[in-house]
Each structure stands twice: as C-alpha cells, then as structure tokens.
C-alpha cells in the first residue's frame with residue numbers, strides 16, 4: 001500500500017543529498033556496503049544520477065553505483081513497526097544496513113520494502129547503503145541489446161575497421177528501446193511506521209447495478225463496493241483473524257455513508273456519484289479501515305470498464321481515448337519522480353483537451369496515479385516489457401529468459417495499482433516481435449493475457465501494444481481485448497509523403513475492420529524540431545507534424561471501430577545518442593520544457609470538440 005501519514009502511521013522521507021560513488025571495481029574489495037569511501041560525491045535523491053554531474057561515465061557505461069546516508073529514526077517511533085520502502089531503484093538494487101544485506105530487488109519501476117524493526121534502534125544512527133545496477137540485457141526489463149547492433153540506423157558492420165573498433169570497445173550497455181536508461185534511486189525512499197497489528201492490504205472492486213425504471217419510477221443505480229482487508233500482526237499473541245475491524249464508506253465530503261465490521265464483504269450505496277473522466281467529475285470515495293491502533297483510508301472511484309461490441313465502455317458509455325504516450329523524463333532529474341512536473345503535465349492535458357495517456361513504457365511513480373484519480377485522467381498502465389525483439393534474426397521468446405520475471409512484474413504492478421479508478425486497461429508490454437515468430441509470440445503473450453485477467457480483481461481489459469509490422473502474420477494482437485497499434489506511416493516509411501501514408505493506413509484499417517475488435521492507435525507521430533518551419537510539407541518542421549495529425553485524424557474519423565488516438569509523444573525526451581536522435585526524440589507535441597509546438601494547437605482545437613462519450617455513435 002502507498003505509505004500515508006495519519007494518526008496511526010508516520011513517515012520519514014529520506015529525500016535530499018546522499019553520498020554517492022560509482023563503482024570503479026573497488027566496491028567489493030573495500031567493502032563499500034559497510035565502509036563508504038570518505039572521498040565520495042554528493043547527489044540528490046530521488047533523481048537519476050546520470051545528468052547530475054559533468055562526468056561522461058554517468059551517462060554511458062554499464063555500472064554499479066553506491067549511495068549512502070546516515071539515518072536516525074526519532075526516539076518517539078520506538079515501539080512501532082518500522083518499514084524501509086523504496087518506491088523504485090533502477091534497474092536492480094541491493095540494500096545494506098550497517099553493512100548487513102537487508103533486501104534486494106530486480107527491476108527499476110516498482111516498489112519494494114523490508115521490515116527493519118529490531119534491526120535499527122530509534123534514537124541511534126545507522127548506515128543505509130544502496131547499490132544500484134544499471135545493467136540492461138536479455139533478462140532485464142526494459143530489454144538490453146546484447147547483439148550490440150545499432151538501435152538507430154546502420155552501424156556499418158560490413159566495414160572491417162568498424163567491426164574491429166566494436167570488438168576493441170567490448171561489451172557496452174546498449175538499450176533495445178528508445179529512451180535513455182536513466183538509473184539510480186529514481187523515486188522516494190521512506191521509513192514508515194505502522195502499529196504492530198496492521199492493515200497489510202486493501203482490495204476494492206466497485207460494481208454498479210442498474211434497476212430498469214418505469215415512467216413513474218426512474219432507473220436506479222446501486223453501487224456495490226466489494227472489499228477485502230488483509231490484516232497482519234508481528235505480535236505473537238495476537239491472531240489478526242480475530243481482531244475486530246471497522247470498514248467505513250466515506251463520501252468526498254467526509255460523511256460516513258455505510259459501514260461493516262467484517263474484513264471482507266460488500267458495502268452498498270444507492271445512486272452513487274460515479275468517477276467520470278475530466279471534464280466530468282472524478283468523484284472519489286474513501287474506504288476507511290480501522291483495526292486496533294491502525295487506520296488506513298484508501299480512496300477509490302465508482303466506475304465500470306468493459307469492452308463490448310467493438311466499444312470501450314466506461315460507466316456503460318462508449319469512451320473515446322484522446323491523449324498521448326509519454327515518458328517520465330525531464331532535464332537534470334532524468335526519470336526521477338517529479339510531482340511538480342506531473343501537475344504541469346496534467347494541466348497541459350486539460351489545456352489540450354486530452355483525457356488519457358499510456359504509461360509508456362513502464363509503471364510510473366505512484367504519485368502520478370493518485371493525481372490522475374483526482375484529475376480525471378484515464379491511464380493505460382504498462383509494464384516495462386519493452387524491447388522483446390532480436391532484429392527478426394532470432395526468436396526472442398527462445399533466447400530471452402523473461403517469462404517468469406514478466407509474470408512477477410504483472411503481479412506486482414497490479415497489486416500496486418489495482419484500486420485506482422484512473423487505470424482502465426493493462427498493457428502487458430510494448431512492441432515485442434509478433435511477426436517473425438508468430439507462434440512463439442502467441443504462446444508467450446496468450447499465457448500472460450490469461451494470467452493478467454486472473455490477477456486483476458477488477459478484471460479490466462488487457463492489451464499488448466503492437467509494433468508496425470506485417471499485421472497479417474501477427475497472430476496475437478488480434479486476440480487482445482483492444483487492438484493497440486503503433487504506426488509510423490509517413491515517418492519511418494513513406495517518409496514525407498502524407499498522401500501515401502493515408503493510403504497505407506486505410507489499407508491496414510481495412511484489415512482491422514474485418515477483425516471483430518475495438519482498435520486504437522497508441523502511437524503515431526513524427527519528429528518536429530521546435531522553431532523549424534516550412535510551407536511545402538518538409539519533414540521535421542512543425543507544420544509537417546501538425547499536418548500529419550490533421551490528415552491522419554481525418555481518416556480515423558471515418559472508422560467507427562476506432563476507439564481512440566494517442567499521439568507519440570506528449571513531450572520531447574532523452575534517448576541514447578544516434579543519428580536519428582538530435583538531442584533526443586523530438587516527436588513531442590510539447591518540447592521537453594513543455595512549450596507547445598504547432599501541432600498542439602491543432603490537437604487542442606480538435607479534441608475540444610470530441611466528447612469523452614459517444615463520439616462515434
């Protein structure tokens with residue numbers, strides 16, 4: 001559960017300057033986990049380390065880095081259960097207290113925690129050391145490019161001197177994805193307290209029952225809140241199953257609407273206020289759980305999600321997705337949690353008339369989901385499974401040992417995000433190879449698809465975001481609840497020829513028209529360099545980008561089965577260096593500092609005239 005402060009729980013947030021040292025091979029020999037070098041640097045946490053100092057090593061190599069902080073927990077926390085929580089450390093982490101390993105974690109986008117009661121004494125200082133490893137390879141998510149081939153353009157591998165230089169350079173940490181591998185303690189580190197007998201988890205499933213009305217008796221809606229509270233105790237004489245519990249349903253105004261004294265059950269509310277995406281009212285209720293000395297209020301919304309008859313129904317009405325794929329990315333902080341930027345981004349989404357985004361290509365910091373719950377922004381929540389492809393030469397499902405890890409990530413992501421009303425669909429991953437080894441792809445993703453449905457208590461729709469490919473060979477995309485297409489007609493292919501791009505899109509859409517599925521475009525876009533202008537459809541100009549969206553959107557509007565458009569990308573963002581990436585990826589509709597490009601004004605005028613519901617009906 002997200003750490004909160006209230007009358008029974010406290011939080012120490014360990015943001016600020018930490019001691020920092022990249023490991024140059026000495027860490028093991030010199031026992032940095034217990035004796036941190038005195039000649040270290042200082043770095044800010046939470047933030048990626050890569051852009052904090054003018055040191056080339058920070059941006060390039062595969063490396064382990066060490067962080068250290070001396071911490072004292074206040075004496076008044078004595079007697080409480082103490083938990084050390086990392087919201088995310090990229091990519092892999094090992095944690096030590098006074099030199100003793102206390103936990104480790106694989107993957108850079110989900111939280112992990114460990115109880116430290118008894119290990120540390122309130123009132124006495126202890127050394128907290130964290131090792132973060134930025135390795136990306138065939139076992140990691142996102143996936144590393146072990147083949148060492150250029151991700152962008154050609155690497156002239158036929159030139160002997162280039163081949164030799166690559167051999168001389170040796171193994172490097174190349175991404176198999178298009179965003180910078182920003183690493184380190186990217187999200188908050190906290191020590192939080194709970195009483196010894198505590199609320200360990202809350203699961204909420206809001207259902208809506210409709211009683212058809214008669215002319216003299218209008219239709220009635222009943223909200224049924226199915227809930228499950230998990231209680232635990234570290235006190236050996238207490239059986240948490242025997243503890244009395246109080247579960248209360250609270251209105252936004254703070255009124256108790258109904259209550260129960262069982263740890264699982266249902267609460268009923270007549271004519272509930274539904275959670276509606278912006279500009280509707282994203283009304284939030286609270287489920288307040290009290291057990292012994294512990295208390296936790298989980299906010300939630302009453303809304304339903306369902307795919308039916310080629311439509312995506314939100315609260316029973318056909319919803320149209322307008323928005324973006326985006327990144328957690330900003331100057332200096334890298335992928336570090338940035339609540340100020342989140343507020344700005346949501347404000348820009350409102351300004352432009354968008355209602356949704358996809359957390360491409362990994363689960364975002366929890367603060368963003370909490371904000372979207374409040375601001376009525378709809379999220380497609382994606383795992384970090386990006387880059388499952390080996391250039392078509394090898395079957396990635398055979399050479400990458402990732403399936404069990406992928407399942408673990410789905411489990412952890414859904415456990416973390418299951419109660420958010422803003423999350424309406426799960427994306428199991430982005431752009432895997434589904435074309436070259438279609439049967440392997442089908443087996444792999446079908447198993448995960450079933451697993452994802454099984455994991456989600458709210459049973460939201462599940463998808464897999466598919467790469468531009470020979471869609472006739474792809475067997476799995478067409479079986480998803482919503483077909484999500486990333487397409488770059490008019491950019492990476494048919495470059496500069498928007499007429500041909502529209503023709504090609506229509507050819508492909510004829511294919512999808514035949515499949516009995518709702519379809520949305522989850523990526524389409526082109527690079528536009530801010531301030532670069534032209535009148536004759538020149539690529540990289542702001543005009544080309546605006547025309548690209550205008551022309552393609554006209555085509556999408558003709559297809560009733562298309563349930564949404566998400567542009568790539570919300571804002572320009574950092575990537576590795578490459579001949580196709582001048583200072584990063586420039587497909588943003590906003591610049592990296594969040595200034596609108598010309599296309600932003602076109603999209604604003606378009607989206608302000610597209611309602612959330614019934615656009616195509």
Ligand code: GCB
Pocket residue numbers: 177178179361430431486523568585587
């Ligand atoms: C894609 C990827 C995205 C890239 C984008 C691009 O298909 O999903 O991560 O950034 O294309 O700009 O090439």
